[in-house]
Amino acid sequence: MNDFYLIYKNLTRKKLRLTLTVFSIFIAFTIFGAVSALKGSLDSGIEMSADNRLVTVNKINFTVSIPYAYVNKIRAMEGVKDVTHANWFGGYYQEPAVQIVSMAVDPTTYFDVYNELVVPDEQMQRWQSNQTGMLVGARLAKVYGWKVGDRVPISSNIFSQKTGGQTWDFTVDGIFDAEDAKVDTGYMVFHYKYFRETNSYGGDNVGWLVLTTTSSDLNEQVAKSIDEAFANSSAETETSTEKAFNKAFLEQIGNIGLIIFGVVFMAFFTILVVVGNTMVLAIRERTNEIAVLKTLGFTSARIFKMVLIESLLLAFIGGLLGLGAAKLIVAAMSDQLARFLPNIAVGTDVIIQALLYMALLGLITGIAPAINALRLNIVTAFSRG
Amino acid sequence: MTTEHLFDLQKVAKRFVKGKDSITIFDNLDLSINKGDFVAIMGPSGSGKTTLLNLLGGVDQPTEGEISFDGQRIDKLSENLLAKWRANNVGYIFQFYNLMPMLNAARNVELPLLLTNLSSSERKQSVATALELVGLADRAKHMPSELSGGQQQRVAIARAVVSDPKLLLCDEPTGDLDRATADEILKMLQLLNREFGKTIIMVTHDPSAAKYANRTLHLDKGKFVDRELAA
Ligand SMILES: Nc1ncnc2c1ncn2[C@@H]1O[C@H](COP(=O)(O)OP(=O)(O)OP(=O)(O)O)[C@@H](O)[C@H]1O
Numbered sequence: 001m002n003d004f005y006l007i008y009k010n011l012t013r014k015k016l017r018l019t020l021t022v023f024s025i026f027i028a029f030t031i032f033g034a035v036s037a038l039k040g041s042l043d044s045g046i047e048m049s050a051d052n053r054l055v056t057v058n059k060i061n062f063t064v065s066i067p068y069a070y071v072n073k074i075r076a077m078e079g080v081k082d083v084t085h086a087n088w089f090g091g092y093y094q095e096p097a098v099q100i101v102s103m104a105v106d107p108t109t110y111f112d113v114y115n116e117l118v119v120p121d122e123q124m125q126r127w128q129s130n131q132t133g134m135l136v137g138a139r140l141a142k143v144y145g146w147k148v149g150d151r152v153p154i155s156s157n158i159f160s161q162k163t164g165g166q167t168w169d170f171t172v173d174g175i176f177d178a179e180d181a182k183v184d185t186g187y188m189v190f191h192y193k194y195f196r197e198t199n200s201y202g203g204d205n206v207g208w209l210v211l212t213t214t215s216s217d218l219n220e221q222v223a224k225s226i227d228e229a230f231a232n233s234s235a236e237t238e239t240s241t242e243k244a245f246n247k248a249f250l251e252q253i254g255n256i257g258l259i260i261f262g263v264v265f266m267a268f269f270t271i272l273v274v275v276g277n278t279m280v281l282a283i284r285e286r287t288n289e290i291a292v293l294k295t296l297g298f299t300s301a302r303i304f305k306m307v308l309i310e311s312l313l314l315a316f317i318g319g320l321l322g323l324g325a326a327k328l329i330v331a332a333m334s335d336q337l338a339r340f341l342p343n344i345a346v347g348t349d350v351i352i353q354a355l356l357y358m359a360l361l362g363l364i365t366g367i368a369p370a371i372n373a374l375r376l377n378i379v380t381a382f383s384r385g
Numbered sequence: 386m387t388t389e390h391l392f393d394l395q396k397v398a399k400r401f402v403k404g405k406d407s408i409t410i411f412d413n414l415d416l417s418i419n420k421g422d423f424v425a426i427m428g429p430s431g432s433g434k435t436t437l438l439n440l441l442g443g444v445d446q447p448t449e450g451e452i453s454f455d456g457q458r459i460d461k462l463s464e465n466l467l468a469k470w471r472a473n474n475v476g477y478i479f480q481f482y483n484l485m486p487m488l489n490a491a492r493n494v495e496l497p498l499l500l501t502n503l504s505s506s507e508r509k510q511s512v513a514t515a516l517e518l519v520g521l522a523d524r525a526k527h528m529p530s531e532l533s534g535g536q537q538q539r540v541a542i543a544r545a546v547v548s549d550p551k552l553l554l555c556d557e558p559t560g561d562l563d564r565a566t567a568d569e570i571l572k573m574l575q576l577l578n579r580e581f582g583k584t585i586i587m588v589t590h591d592p593s594a595a596k597y598a599n600r601t602l603h604l605d606k607g608k609f610v611d612r613e614l615a616a
């Protein structure tokens with residue numbers, strides 16, 4: 001037997017109370033882990049956006065399309081380096097629930113603008129010359145086990161073929177990847193021309209434009225001259241930096257940061273009260289036993305430590321279980337969330353943060369009862385009981 | 386310096402301060418207790434028996450005066466040194482046994498040994514010996530809730546003697562037990578006093594319990610009266 005055995009016996013003496021307390025901590029850390037992963041995923045989109053990349057969308061709404069003709073007009077403007085465009089395809093694989101982030105893009109310019117993405121040269125050449133080919137991001141390819149040469153039917157929940165049906169056949173011509181793991185590769189791209197010529201909707205319209213400036217100093221100036229050029233036309237534009245665009249997109253969902261803060265704060269505040277109260281009660285119930293230990297010659301400092309370790313243990317048991325659950329939940333859902341939340345995961349930074357909060361929780365909830373135990377006077381403790 | 390006195394109390398005063406009031410329990414108390422003695426302390430409720438035992442056991446300190454144990458002053462020791470002193474010199478036996486409910490008998494007995502440098506196998510040996518001594522070797526794995534009051538008190542005695550202290554302090558050790566069980570416990574204390582040379586100071590309300598002692602002190606309103614009545 002040692003002090004740790006005593007701590008363990010004290011911790012586990014009331015099974016129901018232990019279970020409930022651990023459960024409340026577990027819930028709080030599950031929320032924290034899942035919500036932090038969500039926030040991390042949202043932030044990484046903003047963080048990963050290039051400084052000199054601008055996005056032009058229809059002023060009405062980013063879901064309203066823009067005439068194709070704008071592409072060449074913008075390409076001719078001062079300060080513009082590369083221009084590309086994309087259309088949201090609304091794709092799914094076999095079942096509508098299995099969404100595939102898929103976009104019709106310009107094969108000659110897309111990878112100039114997104115130059116953090118890398119594709120082997122021969123795959124790129126094959127794709128550019130094959131109108132029904134697609135390039136698949138490494139993460140997406142991994143999810144479905146797609147290899148170069150595979151034939152993959154992708155359906156759209158927005159568009160239908162001129163010939164009827166909503167399914168397009170593609171061949172995997174290559175896999176694109178990025179050196180930085182935070183860059184999203186959970187989607188696929190295919191030829192705009194194939195899309196335009198086969199869909200029944202018709203019209204030469206693109207969803208949005210993405211361009212790079214020759215220098216990020218010119219961002220504002222370029223954005224202004226683009227929007228001015230199309231002012232008072234039938235399709236007015238709104239141009240912003242990719243960072244700002246991503247942010248604005250997120251703000252449409254709501255002030256995520258505040259919601260996250262609110263949820264996490266409430267969860268932590270609740271367990272702080274619950275666990276703190278439980279610890280105070282648990283130690284008060286043991287007044288007599290602590291007085292006995294002190295009488296036997298256990299020093300106050302040693303008992304203080306034992307109480308603090310007990311509350312730390314409680315926080316870490318509940319916290320690690322919760323974090324584990326968050327990891328499992330996020331891993332299980334990451335594929336379905338890929339459309340909105342690329343690369344969602346409980347990362348090392350979240351884990352470190354959570355460990356810190358566990359330590360903090362243990363210390364805060366343990367300190368008051370530990371001090372009570374430290375100060376406990378043998379004489380008065382016995383005369384009370 | 387060594388003396389034949391285990392305890393020497395000189396001009397000991399104990400006052401409890403409550404707000405503006407101060408209650409005097411003892412004033413100018415002198416007392417000596419010989420090594421190897423078995424002393425019973427009797428007296429009406431509130432006369433200060435427990436307070437005296439607390440002072441002797443180093444869980445409380447006198448307001449004034451000197452307390453020497455085996456020639457060494459203990460009345461001015463710091464809290465930590467007193468804790469160490471208690472661990473080395475005193476075994477306690479309480480009226481309500483005060484065993485840890487979540488530890489079995491053997492682990493309860495082992496508790497004081499956590500304050501020593503004994504190895505785990507040496508501790509096991511001492512625990513076994515102590516339980517053997519109180520006749521509970523076969524109950525080592527039992528939880529306190531599975532033991533009778535008399536058995537629990539015997540476990541408490543084993544806990545008190547396991548680290549081989551010179552002094553045993555008992556506050557109404559049989560107060561919660563029936564006559565027959567009380568006699569068993571008292572015989573056990575007598576054995577520890579006679580065969581193992583433990584000095585025992587026992588507070589009791591029960592005159593027949595006091596008969597087991599060699600000396601009985603009657604305490605009333607903080608003073609000893611009719612000191613050598615039993616002798
Ligand atoms: N911590 C304390 N604060 C204030 N007064 C106290 C304290 N401890 C004891 N007293 C008082 O000191 C007096 C003596 O108490 P003590 O417990 O020593 O009596 P006792 O002889 O052991 O009585 P009993 O036979 O009932 O156990 C009582 O009047 C009690 O109220």
Ligand SMILES: [Mg+2]
Pocket residue numbers: 434435436556
């Ligand atoms: Mg008393």
